[in-house]
Amino acid sequence: MSVLLYRLGRFAYGKPWYVIGGWLAVLAAVVALLVTNPVRLSNEVRIDGTPSQQVIDDLAGSLPEASGGQGMLLFKTRDGTRIDAGQGRSALLAAVDAVYRHDHVIDARKVLAAEAAQGRSSLLLRAQAAVAQASGTPSAGSAPVPLRSGGQPVPGVIVSADGSTALLQFQFDRQTYELPSGTIDSTIGAAERKAAPGGLEVLPSASMLEIPEIAGVGEVVGVTVAALVLLVTLGSVVAAGLPLVIALVGVTVGVGGAFTLSTVFEIHSLAAVLALMLGLAVGIDYALFIVNRERRLILDEGLDAHEATGRAVGTAGSAVFFAGTTVVIALAGLLVIGITLLSTMAVVAAATVAIAVLLALTLLPALLGLVKERICPARIRRAAQRHASAAHRGRATRWAARLVRHRYAALTAAILIPAVLAVPAAGMKLGLPSGASYNPDTGQRRSYELTSDAYGPGYNGPLLVVVGSTVNGRSLSPATLAAVAADLRGVRNAASVSLAGTNRTGTTAILTLIPAGGPNDDATKDLVTAVRDKSARMNTAYGVTVGITGFTALAIDVSDRLADVLPLYVATVLGLSLLILLLVFRSLMVPVTATVGFLLTIGATFGLTTAVFQWGWLQNLIGLDATAPVVSLLPVIITGVLYGLAMDYQMFLVTSMREAHVHGADALDATVTGFARASSVVLAAATIMVSVFAGFVFNAQPMIKQAGFALAAGILIDAFVIRMTLIPATMALAGEKAWWIPAWLDRLLPDLDVEGDRLAQRIPLPRPTAVRPPAPAQQTETTG
Known part of the structure; x- marks a missing residue:
């Protein structure tokens, strides 16, 4: 080679x-x-084979108009007056009209008109009334009323009890990741232009987020720091x-x-x-x-x-x-x-x-x-x-000599530090980002908080319950839907149930289930589990199939699926990488200690990530002031990336030690000499990586923010605590045994x-x- x-x-x-x-x-x-070729990126977290994703896929066939991406805009008066009166009302109606007329937005008004022409509107209204009666009185503080125009309710618009805000819920004709670039921004812009004359503020929900900024000021600062490190080093x-x-x-x-x-x-x-x-x-x-x-x-x-x-x-x-x-x-x-x-x-x-x-x-x-x-x-x-260069060589040699001389103390410290940092990981909760996960100055965060205050936290994560007839061609009667709604309303942590719509044959209906808690609350997850547990009984009692989907249901399924596959992934990566390290270093101990050190790194990384994002420690340093679960995708992604990067430093540092040993130095001298030779560039490389990853911590997108933090923290721990402290101490402790390999295996490699x-x-x-x-x-x- x-x-x-x-x-x-x-x-x-x-x-x-x-x-x-x-x-x-x-x-x-x-x-x-x-x-x-136009660039098309997705924000969708789709995992095929999960119950919630299966419900969405089935809905695309039975009720295509309900399978598109969901949008939600919150309108708020700036002066505290009622939004459903005077100039604010006119501006609100104009903004709603602008949204419904926008390309790729399904006009719910036309849908209702088509149903009326087919004679289905009275049946739908009776079903809605029956479901509303079965659902009962909403909990205190979450009793919005529909906005009316010409004596008829405006589809998708509800006004808060105090009249200060209005919520518009609508659907796109495609999933959000399939929409042409700029569609979401132009939809929000159309609403803002019409709402401005009435003094209304328009705030998008987290579901209305366009593709995040790939590189911003934070990333540029990170690269600039890397450039300075290169200049100082070289x-x-x-x-x-x-x-x-x-x-x-x-x-x-x-x-x-x-x-x-x-x-x-x-x-x-x-x-x-x-x-x-x-x-x-x-x-x-x-x-x-x-x-x-x-x-x-x-x-x-x-x-x-x-x-x-x-x-x-x-x-x-x-x-x-x-x-x-x-x-x-x-x-x-x-x-x-x-x-x-x-x-x-x-x-x-x-x-x-x-x-x-x-x-x-x-x-x-x-x-x-x-x-x-x-x-x-x-x-x-x-x-x-x-x-x-003698100054650095002298410092590096003295540090390595201290590690060799005090190897027991160094090894103990290098194990205890990441072990203590890993403690919060025992309480790590997984989920998907909601509006509460965004920076305080973003529209998604303000929309989340205002929606929670005016309507209740459940409106930030409504659940969709899809009810289907088990008999082909038989429509769902209002009485059946009312009975299903009553059962759902009786589940603990359910705030309200309403009928969102049915397909043309009436064989499939969508119920909107509003939880009492927020999207990432444990109570909401318990609600999803309870509905799924109850679906078999409702199938027997009412002759219907019941499936549940939505943000929280998807988050639960994603977390469960990833938790199931993580052990297989870790075993695969460790096995293959151990083989490579064995080939490179021709030693049994070096690959094992490298892997044990990585496990300490990954534990400390997830402990720090949990403490900062889930527990709220030191969040002000990264522009946050609210807690959130660790993103479900993070454990798998960070485990793979950190393992590969950790082995980079292992490779460069221990290869230097092996070279000194091959050229005649004894085990202790090889450890000191190899560390002195390679430490400066490893130090610079780790500083550069931390700088680059830390730049992404200030990205507004929660998943990117958490990934940047976890990678920066992981490299910091692995480079300085594991590779530059634990590994030299371990090599010194093992002595010549660090380079031992059975003769028969040495001949085979x-x-x-x-x-x-x-x-x-x-x-x-x-x-x-x-x-x-x-x-x-x-x-x-x-x-x-």
């Missing part, structure tokens, strides 16, 4: 425009496809700029390529953001490892830039290749779960990481071929000759030569040139 990559690095350096031209052609193709603007170029090209090709396929495959917005986060982080880190190695070969060994580039790609590039492989394997493990949403995320993110590795091994040496000797300016060489020994044997280091003498004796920097 090292010899092959060495030749690849020398070729790219010597023929830079061949490589650069190839990548420019790829970029041009991606940009051309993006220009000619000491040159040119050298610091190369990793940034590699990362930007990588995310352009990876994420842009995914966007070009969005018209063919459904791509969730979180998949794009995850690929962007990973692409930026690993693109910068992998390029940093190779550039840093090249510069050390120039400064320490006196090599010219061409030879140093080839050897850097052959040695550090080998570590980059296998580190990237572990990340790809961890992400590809999501495919075994069999959930389309996670599979799409895995493929997009894994492809972006693979592209970052390919760029680091090809485009980076080509760019170095353009930079040539300027990668190490004269002032850098002079500083090296004055032992400028292929020699991957990650340390570059075969390269050094086949192509010995050339003598230092007179133009660029070596720096005074220092130990050679290893991979990274």
